[in-house]
Amino acid sequence: MSLQQILLGLLREPGTGYDLKSVFDERISHFWSAEFGQIYPTLNRLEERGLLESRVEPSEKGPNRRVYSLTRDGRKELLRWLGSGPAMGAERFAYLAQLYFMDALGDVHETRAFMTALKQRLTEWLGRLQAIEAAVATGHGAAPEYYSDGGFHRFATLRMGILSVGSKVAWCDETLAAIDRRIALPAGVGAATERRSGRGAGPSAPDGSDHEPCSATPHGEVAS
Amino acid sequence: MSLQQILLGLLREPGTGYDLKSVFDERISHFWSAEFGQIYPTLNRLEERGLLESRVEPSEKGPNRRVYSLTRDGRKELLRWLGSGPAMGAERFAYLAQLYFMDALGDVHETRAFMTALKQRLTEWLGRLQAIEAAVATGHGAAPEYYSDGGFHRFATLRMGILSVGSKVAWCDETLAAIDRRIALPAGVGAATERRSGRGAGPSAPDGSDHEPCSATPHGEVAS
């Protein structure tokens, strides 16, 4: 949906499809990614539309390079997109979908294992982002893209990655604590491992009641 | 990618493609969405694979309903997916991509307007999620899906939405504060509106230096 414009943005300095792939993987994976299979067809379409132009160059290593660069129209389209207001696509989290249905497994311990694994993945991810931030802060130039024009904007996107992934790690802790409280309940209170305390469908004290009000991380801390 | 499994999960209670569309729109939009155009072909494929079965029923209003329900194999596939560990797809934020390239506009005030608009969108979104949470907490059953079996898991996904969107609102504040500090700089310090304070490419005090260290929301609050 926005890949076309993103390619235009990245091609403010010319490069091949292969170059672009490594930018996705190494620099901007915290907000977008793309495979070869979509990069090349999209470059073709952009060139047909006159937003990009390309020339073939011999390469030092490997086959010839087809180097793409922005045309005047391409730059115009990029600026139009930048000026068109925030593009709010829906967010997708497959792991939340798994959690949403996980009562089907009928065992809180499965959920606990899931959340533990998830927390670890997210923590590793957060660590990678924080390492980049630290490199920028101490000026050890492992992150050259933050030191030229536009560094402010790029740093801001990094910060959002850190805050956002950080909030997810905090959410894992909150949820793990709630799970542990459920596990600690005397085994006979509900029907089975997944049953509630017998109040039936009455709304007076829903599931969330042992989750949110005494949670490890009350939502006021982050939200509002 | 996970739509097939998500449909299986939703079809633990039978329904039509139309029903499913409203579940996406009204209940789980904080982690997944889908259009008719992908729901129906996916249902077909799942039925071909034997994971779903369907029967046609007369409808009270409108054309006949094709009601899908889970087969034994479908339930098996759902459980397999739930047990396969967290599915960590890459996250995509088109608005971050816009911000990343926004130095091309050459005017901090454009960035400020962008961030203000973004903050408003995110704040509205957060409000909707918090309204659901409040309804669950006070037991005013505007959110029946949280009061039956599985309510704990569903509430946890809601909490992640709240924490995650909340952290993004906080990030907007942090970034707006940093922008305002840049705007307040004496106009001649850098070259143009987008130039830095003249230390050139030296790494001693990169862009982030007037962004992170004295930011409105130090990242330690959320991350770690």
Next chain:
DNA sequence: TGTTACTATATCAATATTGATATACCGTTT
């Protein structure tokens, strides 16, 4: 010199996704 391996480059088939459009039935208005 043939083999393996690795980087750089690109294409293809299958699937996913979006946005627009089509079709069926019902209730209300003209």
Next chain:
DNA sequence: AAACGGTATATCAATATTGATATAGTAACA
């Protein structure tokens, strides 16, 4: 009863995306 509008239901064409595979050169190695 003809037209309009709304809800429920579904399909289609265009585009996006994934994952696997292909192709070219270079380098090391057996």
